Amino acid sequence: MSNTLRGADIVARSLARLGVKNVFTLSGNHIMSIFDAALDADLDLVHVRHEAAAVHMADAWGRLTGQPGIALVTGGPGHANAIGALFTALAAESPMVLLSGHAATWELGRGGFQEIRQADMAAPVTKASWTSSAARALGRDIGEAFRIATSGRPGPVHVSLPSDLLDARVAIDAIAWPNVPNRATRLRLADAAADAVLEAISQAAKPLIVAGPMLSNVGSRDLLARLEDATNTPCVIVEIARGMADATLGAFTDLAPRVDLLVLLGKALDFTLQWAKSPAFAADLRLIAIDPEPALVERAIRETDGRLAAAYVAHPARAAETLLARAHGKTIRDDAWRREARALLDGRPEVWQKLAAQSAQKLHPAEVFRPLRPYVERDPDCVLICDGGEFAQWGQGMLPVRRRLVNGVAGAIGAGLPFALAARLVEPKAPVFAVLGDGTFGFHLAEFETAVRRNLPFVCVLGNDARWNAESQIQLRAYGANRQHGCDLLPARYDQAVAALGGYGELVERAADLGPAIERALASGKPACINVMIESIAAPSIRL
Numbered sequence: 001m002s003n004t005l006r007g008a009d010i011v012a013r014s015l016a017r018l019g020v021k022n023v024f025t026l027s028g029n030h031i032m033s034i035f036d037a038a039l040d041a042d043l044d045l046v047h048v049r050h051e052a053a054a055v056h057m058a059d060a061w062g063r064l065t066g067q068p069g070i071a072l073v074t075g076g077p078g079h080a081n082a083i084g085a086l087f088t089a090l091a092a093e094s095p096m097v098l099l100s101g102h103a104a105t106w107e108l109g110r111g112g113f114q115e116i117r118q119a120d121m122a123a124p125v126t127k128a129s130w131t132s133s134a135a136r137a138l139g140r141d142i143g144e145a146f147r148i149a150t151s152g153r154p155g156p157v158h159v160s161l162p163s164d165l166l167d168a169r170v171a172i173d174a175i176a177w178p179n180v181p182n183r184a185t186r187l188r189l190a191d192a193a194a195d196a197v198l199e200a201i202s203q204a205a206k207p208l209i210v211a212g213p214m215l216s217n218v219g220s221r222d223l224l225a226r227l228e229d230a231t232n233t234p235c236v237i238v239e240i241a242r243g244m245a246d247a248t249l250g251a252f253t254d255l256a257p258r259v260d261l262l263v264l265l266g267k268a269l270d271f272t273l274q275w276a277k278s279p280a281f282a283a284d285l286r287l288i289a290i291d292p293e294p295a296l297v298e299r300a301i302r303e304t305d306g307r308l309a310a311a312y313v314a315h316p317a318r319a320a321e322t323l324l325a326r327a328h329g330k331t332i333r334d335d336a337w338r339r340e341a342r343a344l345l346d347g348r349p350e351v352w353q354k355l356a357a358q359s360a361q362k363l364h365p366a367e368v369f370r371p372l373r374p375y376v377e378r379d380p381d382c383v384l385i386c387d388g389g390e391f392a393q394w395g396q397g398m399l400p401v402r403r404r405l406v407n408g409v410a411g412a413i414g415a416g417l418p419f420a421l422a423a424r425l426v427e428p429k430a431p432v433f434a435v436l437g438d439g440t441f442g443f444h445l446a447e448f449e450t451a452v453r454r455n456l457p458f459v460c461v462l463g464n465d466a467r468w469n470a471e472s473q474i475q476l477r478a479y480g481a482n483r484q485h486g487c488d489l490l491p492a493r494y495d496q497a498v499a500a501l502g503g504y505g506e507l508v509e510r511a512a513d514l515g516p517a518i519e520r521a522l523a524s525g526k527p528a529c530i531n532v533m534i535e536s537i538a539a540p541s542i543r544l
């Protein structure tokens, strides 16, 4: 026996070899062999309360570290529960791997326990999805999943692991262990191509560089800031389903029609940019596309009807590095346009400083984010999470952006609380704040129990307007004032629910009470929920 290894041990040791420490999981018959193997491989199992939460945590891990986060769920219904969350990770271009238990190979087609075509289910929401077919190749499968998740445009990968393969024993010299992926697979932009892009930028009157979700991490934000400095060309990240109307981007919708050259730096040309068509952008806009995926470069060509000046297949971060290197020591253009653009992107209406609630025992969203801002600013390693509808948009418009997680291009609400737990595992010390609406909060409330059990403190600032307000606002806009119905919630005491789960909870109904409540929540050292009663206000539309 000693010269053999169990399939489950091959999986666990392969993960350890690839540098994995934390596995986000929810138990089940099909994967208990991996729970057992985790003991010897020294993997820390973070056992959550819904499979979607495990995927969201792996997603957050991937976004924050650049290394694949790992979710491990059981077969059949466990796997099915995980699927929706993969959509969020795919649209956020987040590297992660979902490992699902699976009926034994000998059960297939015979009505096995929880048997269902799992790889087919996950295929549309992953970069790759398959079922392992040999115990000796389990390690190679894990390595391949890592490679695909991190190469090109990052994203989720799924592998189903039949239970008989996990229980099988394999001769040690027959095991195919994973290769450690290497960064060199990121395609670079050739110097001549970079020079051509810089030339086009210097010739343009009003150029703009737009990046996508894969560049929204801290390192890439720094890279984009340096690229903006070096080229005097504004660089923005479009990373949520609201697209150009993301309050983070200020008056971007006023800026866009003035642009004459749009450089897509790993940004998929899609609905978030209105396909760069008029009236969002000028009808004679010229474009350059740089993307790691030939299929997306082709789509950009198709969608731009001959307005694409050039297209390159390259990794956007590496392309940015080459552009920086080639721009070094040159003055690409003066800074007049950049200053004009920055005023629109970073400016906020003056009245926001004075916005106050009109009703008793409620705050205006602006009265929440004015006092929260200094706490988010204080520590550069602070992680800020914004999730939900109208309230979170006020947060995205008023809070500084550095290490931030948002729900993303999928436009799926609900991941915020799982994100906060994963963020705390990545970041041991600096504050973690999660800004959520009350509807959104309900998706994964039970993860407060996980957070308490695992001692993962963070502060959730919950905007409670007793309503699914984003949808209520759609009813108001589309159907009229007397047609808002069916979107109300209770002004529930979520703070008490969190306290009952062992966390720290406070109710805030007056603006003056919020700052001290944040102090107490941080000082509690517990997972905390500040339940702030707010007025039901539409997301800001920023015109300057």
Ligand SMILES: Cc1ncc(C[n+]2csc(CCOP(=O)(O)OP(=O)(O)O)c2C)c(N)n1
Residues within 6 Å of the ligand: 387, 388, 389, 390, 391, 392, 411, 412, 413, 414, 436, 437, 438, 439, 440, 441, 463, 465, 467, 468, 469, 470, 471
């Ligand atoms: C998974 C998912 N379900 C439904 C929606 C539609 N949706 C978007 S925002 C929203 C309302 C959110 O309510 P809340 O969290 O209370 O935020 P508010 O808009 O009230 O500030 C809903 C239902 C969605 N985007 N994602």
Ligand SMILES: [Mg+2]
Residues within 6 Å of the ligand: 437, 438, 439, 463, 464, 465, 466, 467, 468, 469
């Ligand atoms: Mg609400």
